Amino acid sequence: MTGDDANDGAGDAGRPRGRRSTALRAAGLTLTGALVLGIAAAGWAYWHLNSNIKSVDINSALGADRPPRAVTAPPGATASPLPTGSLNILVLGSDSRSGKENQALGGGNSEGARSDTAMVVHLDAGRTKATVVSIPRDTLVTRPSCPLPSGGSTAVAYNAMFNSAYSVGGPACAVKTVESLTDVRMDHYIEIDFSGFTKLVNALGGVTVTTDEDIADDDSHLTLKAGTHHLDGKQALALARTRHGIGDGSDLGRIGLQQKLVKSLLEQIAATDLLTDPTELYQVADSVTASLTTDTGLDSLTELISLGQSLKGLSAGQVRTVTMPVVPAPSDPNRVVAEQPEASDLWKSLR
Template sequence: MLAAAVGVVVASGAIVGAYGVADTVQSIKPGIHLVTAKGKTPAAPQVDAQSGAVNILLAGTDTRTGQGGQFNNSADLAGSSGAGSNDVTMVLHVSADHTHATVISIPRDLIAPIPDCPGPNGGTVPGADAGMFNTTLSRGGLSCVVLTAEQLTGLSIPDAALISFDGVIAMSNAVGGVAVCIATPIHDPYAGLDLAAGTQTLVGSQALAFVRSRHGIGDGSDLGRISNQQLFLSALLRKIDSAGVLSNPLTLYQLAHAAVSNVQLSDTISQPTSLVSLALTLKSISMSNMVFVQYPVGTDPSDPNRVVPDSSAAPLLVSALRNDTPLVLSGNLGVGAVAAPGSRPAPAAATTTPSPTPPPPASVSPARPSSAPGAATPAPTATAIPLPSSVTGQTAAQQTCTKGN
């Protein structure tokens, strides 16, 4: 979802002034070349909204290399150096008619097939019938994360971004902090987090500790951390979307600069025109039509500390994504979240009507949607797919609170 925030900010950056825009553009890091399932790189978009569906993967690495500060110690560097693990992975899917978006969080502890991946120094890293998802970044770089996510979601993902700890700190600093609701006190010595109940404005290292916290949230699992991250990103997007941020040239510049300085983009979206195109694609999607979901999983029968794809719910989600169909959540939040006092569930998109009979599940094999400039945009889909209660999540418009354990 950070990719969405980056695009919105860069597109709005015209009001920052010529110097600010030039300085921000110069901060864009060299692009990462992805080896996709189709073995080719799509053309860069024009400076207008993209045509057709858009799929972008965001991976958060836990590497300590080059992070400095609280992570610059021998224990941290020994534990996770180099590329690191993709401890956070999200896939943003924007519908072909640009009316709704879905953000799928893939659990780090998910055991699933991993395909053959390009080696970091050439050649091929053999795949695995069953591997832990968060090993894919260190196994074969960002391309390996994308290829594995394509198998899980049924989407073709031509664009991706990689963010480190410093990126989360910089983004929260740039917007002056993100206000989140804490239902019960949170204490997590592993992440260095102590928060009292109530509304807390998180900034800098405290914001990072919040999105990293696992032991202090919900049931202490990575699934609880996912719902916490969904809550934080929803709050961040609402703040970016608020009049106070969008009308402040200095804040816009700081946010744009923080984003592009701390994120490595794939070479398909590393040009300024690509970011503007992405922003124009996203600008008309309302907060209530941005849906965060956790990829459906169940406990691994061979290891209670791992999860496997839910054999009934996962195909339904894959079918909805591949058919570009709006999603209707059951109303169940993740294990680390509760509804904010007095809040109401966000309504489904006005153009959708839940269907009592979802279409049959599609096979989980990627099929590249048309996202090339000038491609025809399909007519809006009229029928939404209601997801089973095992698929948890929230919309960006929903007010939710984090539940400590």
């Protein structure tokens, strides 16, 4: 073998090593780039979802003149990274958002804000059982003096419609009126608008609801025969708003439909394995966060995820739906007032 032959052999041996080294470097750069892009995308998604959420500082607005906070841990509870104590959350469905989508769905603007739906969600200690109490919007209440976002406060109003609290003073007044009515501390506040509710139902693939009677409501534009129906978001919203097409046309009939819808939505969420489909999970999260106004204790994705994870042991079958006991108001047969002592007994059980 000559010197030239030896050099040629060394060159041949060196070239494959160079190609492999170049290929490995390229693969490493590609993997690093993908990882950086993935982290950036995840960071952007988190920032986007976080920035979707609007919040109101209820605690600062209402101060210390409120029912005591009752956070009770379940018997034998051990230290847990997730909250396990009992919790009361005021959930409002409103048409308070201005915008083309909400207006197309029948929502009002920010000056004509109304709370169409009001539910107190009580989570038992341990978070494996829940009670959802609906408050009829036609209930006559004593509306307390409420702080206004612009400063000052509203006057006390007697025999006021319950849903006027939101119209007059926004979320803080809605919370204060509920606490005055129930003597139960609202630990959190969640509000969802028409457009967001519609998008949420659509993101979940619709919701299946069984109605006991035919529905024909010109106001909500919903026509359904009695039976089981799979509804899209717009139809589900119409069902939640239906009032005049069922029963005696009172708010109590609408509440019955809303409670069926809540149960059906919980079952649909439980049946949808969002964790196996990141795209679907993001779509649902985007729909939910874009539609939410919360108190400052729930105004981040981290806090909402923590609340959601704490409810992993809660099934739809363990959620009880009831309506605050009411009777016709003596002053107006088209309005109702809390029935006593039944209403007080109900609220006492949630403290």
